[in-house]
Amino acid sequence: MQQGNLTALSITIFIILTVVLIGFLAGRDKATRSSVEEWSVGGRRFGGLLVWFLVGADLYTAYTFLGLTSTAYTAGSLAFFAIPYSVLAYFISYFFLPKLWKVANEHKLTTLADYARERFDSKLLSSLIAIVGVLMLIPYICLQLSGIQDTLQVAGTGFINVKVVVITSFLLVALYTFFSGIKGPTYTAIIKDVLVWAIMLFMVVSLPIMHFGGWNPMVDKIVTEAPHLLTIPDSGPKGVTWFITAAFVSSLALFMWAHAATGVFTAKSADAIRKNALFLPLYNIVLILVVFLGFIAFLVLPDGTDPRFALLALIQTSYGGIGQGLAYSTIALASLIPCSIMAIGASNLFANNIYRDLINPKVKGPKLTMITRGMVFVVIGLALLFGLVFPQALVSLQLLGVSGMVQIFPAIVISLFWRSQSREATIIGLIVGLVVTFTVYSTGTSLGIYEGFWGLMANFITVVGLNPFFVKKAKHSSNAVKKYLFDQSSKEEQLVRKGA
Amino acid sequence: MKKLLLIVLISAPFIAQLVVLPFVNRIDPIIFGLPFLQFWLFLWIVLTPFCTLGIYQLQKSEGSLD
Numbered sequence: 152m153q154q155g156n157l158t159a160l161s162i163t164i165f166i167i168l169t170v171v172l173i174g175f176l177a178g179r180d181k182a183t184r185s186s187v188e189e190w191s192v193g194g195r196r197f198g199g200l201l202v203w204f205l206v207g208a209d210l211y212t213a214y215t216f217l218g219l220t221s222t223a224y225t226a227g228s229l230a231f232f233a234i235p236y237s238v239l240a241y242f243i244s245y246f247f248l249p250k251l252w253k254v255a256n257e258h259k260l261t262t263l264a265d266y267a268r269e270r271f272d273s274k275l276l277s278s279l280i281a282i283v284g285v286l287m288l289i290p291y292i293c294l295q296l297s298g299i300q301d302t303l304q305v306a307g308t309g310f311i312n313v314k315v316v317v318i319t320s321f322l323l324v325a326l327y328t329f330f331s332g333i334k335g336p337t338y339t340a341i342i343k344d345v346l347v348w349a350i351m352l353f354m355v356v357s358l359p360i361m362h363f364g365g366w367n368p369m370v371d372k373i374v375t376e377a378p379h380l381l382t383i384p385d386s387g388p389k390g391v392t393w394f395i396t397a398a399f400v401s402s403l404a405l406f407m408w409a410h411a412a413t414g415v416f417t418a419k420s421a422d423a424i425r426k427n428a429l430f431l432p433l434y435n436i437v438l439i440l441v442v443f444l445g446f447i448a449f450l451v452l453p454d455g456t457d458p459r460f461a462l463l464a465l466i467q468t469s470y471g472g473i474g475q476g477l478a479y480s481t482i483a484l485a486s487l488i489p490c491s492i493m494a495i496g497a498s499n500l501f502a503n504n505i506y507r508d509l510i511n512p513k514v515k516g517p518k519l520t521m522i523t524r525g526m527v528f529v530v531i532g533l534a535l536l537f538g539l540v541f542p543q544a545l546v547s548l549q550l551l552g553v554s555g556m557v558q559i560f561p562a563i564v565i566s567l568f569w570r571s572q573s574r575e576a577t578i579i580g581l582i583v584g585l586v587v588t589f590t591v592y593s594t595g596t597s598l599g600i601y602e603g604f605w606g607l608m609a610n611f612i613t614v615v616g617l618n619p620f621f622v623k624k625a626k627h628s629s630n631a632v633k634k635y636l637f638d639q640s641s642k643e644e645q646l647v648r649k650g651a
Numbered sequence: 652m653k654k655l656l657l658i659v660l661i662s663a664p665f666i667a668q669l670v671v672l673p674f675v676n677r678i679d680p681i682i683f684g685l686p687f688l689q690f691w692l693f694l695w696i697v698l699t700p701f702c703t704l705g706i707y708q709l710q711k712s713e714g715s716l717d
Contacts, residue, residue: 383676
């Protein structure tokens with residue numbers, strides 16, 4: 152690895168430390184850690200704009216910038232699957248998140264697994280969902296880890312011991328998350344989002360001018376020299392069918408992630424969530440531009456550049472010094488802040504739905520709060536361990552995570568609308584979905600279709616096929632959540648009909 | 652009538668961003684400096700919020716939001 156850049160490195164480290172300090176200051180008030188609800192979802196008091204920043208911070212991570220540019224660099228327009236994926240994810244969320252939020256608010260739930268437990272009266276289901284959630288989230292936190300690691304490695308080679316700095320910065324994040332809870336990442340998320348927009352727009356305007364004399368000459372150059380980058384392949388293991396199924400399944404999966412759910416539950420009203428569903432797609436304008444940065448890297452960088460470092464190398468060759476420092480700190484923050492929210496989501500699942508639901512049902516109050524907060528160190532520690540011992544390729548890991556995560560969709564979303572969905576069918580469906588996904592993945596028999604799509608199909612068919620066998624019990628049993636979801640809304644509908 | 656509009660608004664983002672992809676998977680024509688596929692995806696980043704807004708307004712006028 153060539154020598155880094157000292158100016159860039161100093162700026163990056165300075166900005167990281169400033170943000171960590173703000174993360175600590177956000178938790179000065181003791182109330183931020185007084186209960187699980189305060190610590191993990193900020194007492195559900197966040198308005199529309201704050202939720203926008205938080206969910207934006209959550210979902211646009213270092214992976215977004217490094218993974219997408221390296222996919223664009225190697226596989227061209229396949230990288231664009233992220234656009235319909237996230238646009239549709241917000242669109243779909245409009246139809247179920249407000250409802251889910253209302254149930255969670257009414258029954259003081261802080262995780263999706265909590266909801267499943269109350270909806271189906273099943274601790275087995277809630278702990279299964281929690282195990283899937285934590286298992287899939289830890290590799291995702293590892294992705295964030297390799298994001299900051301790569302950044303420091305390019306900027307800091309020859310100056311610092313990268314591993315030591317990475318471990319230190321993640322321990323600092325764990326500490327401020329433990330201390331401030333969700334308030335920490337929320338305030339720092341605003342800084343990160345502003346930096347992301349400013350830096351990405353700056354790069355998208357300046358890089359084409361620097362290297363090609365403008366945007367249009369750049370597009371002309373891609374069209375003549377590398378047209379294969381601009382369309383999706385028609386066939387092959389990853390062609391247009393893969394693109395469509397990957398985008399669709401990922402869009403269903405997005406809000407099944409523990410960290411996304413945490414972000415959503417901080418909202419103060421269902422309307423704040425509707426407004427977010429409305430405006431979040433606009434965030435993707437940045438995403439399209441980021442993919443073009445990958446194309447620029449393809450034209451500018453010498454052959455044989457490691458795709459993993461495509462964006463980072465492009466920034467170092469083009470700017471150096473201050474520009475590189477600002478861009479690198481943006482990517483570093485995009486790795487640390489989501490990591491904090493993910494750690495909150497995973498700790499919450501761990502403490503509430505694995506420890507309490509499965510091991511020690513009597514735990515509550517201050518003790519449960521302490522266990523939840525302490526889990527942050529376990530989660531981040533595990534991620535560090537896996538990340539440093541088995542450093543993996545960025546994108547494929549995350550992709551398998553999506554395929555696994557989407558399997559809880561019937562348990563969480565379909566159950567909001569289908570009264571007679573039974574516990575037994577849902578649990579078996581979830582397991583079948585997971586087994587099919589991993590079988591297809593490990594045997595490589597996906598036939599050009601996204602793995603998670605096979606799993607989800609198997610899952611749906613199982614739930615629908617088996618439900619009639621258990622429907623009798625499901626129909627006659629009722630509980631607070633079912634009553635809230637179905638009895639009340641049917642009353643309201645009657646009222647509306649009468650009124651109309 | 653309202654119901655039809657609702658169905659159109661709900662299905663449009665899916666059709667435009669998933670179903671028709673094989674047909675818009677092309678470079679020409681280049682519009683606003685974007686090759687056609689990229690232009691199309693960009694267009695729907697902007698149009699999808701309008702679909703959501705339309706659905707929101709429809710539901711509001713029916714009083715089915717609370």
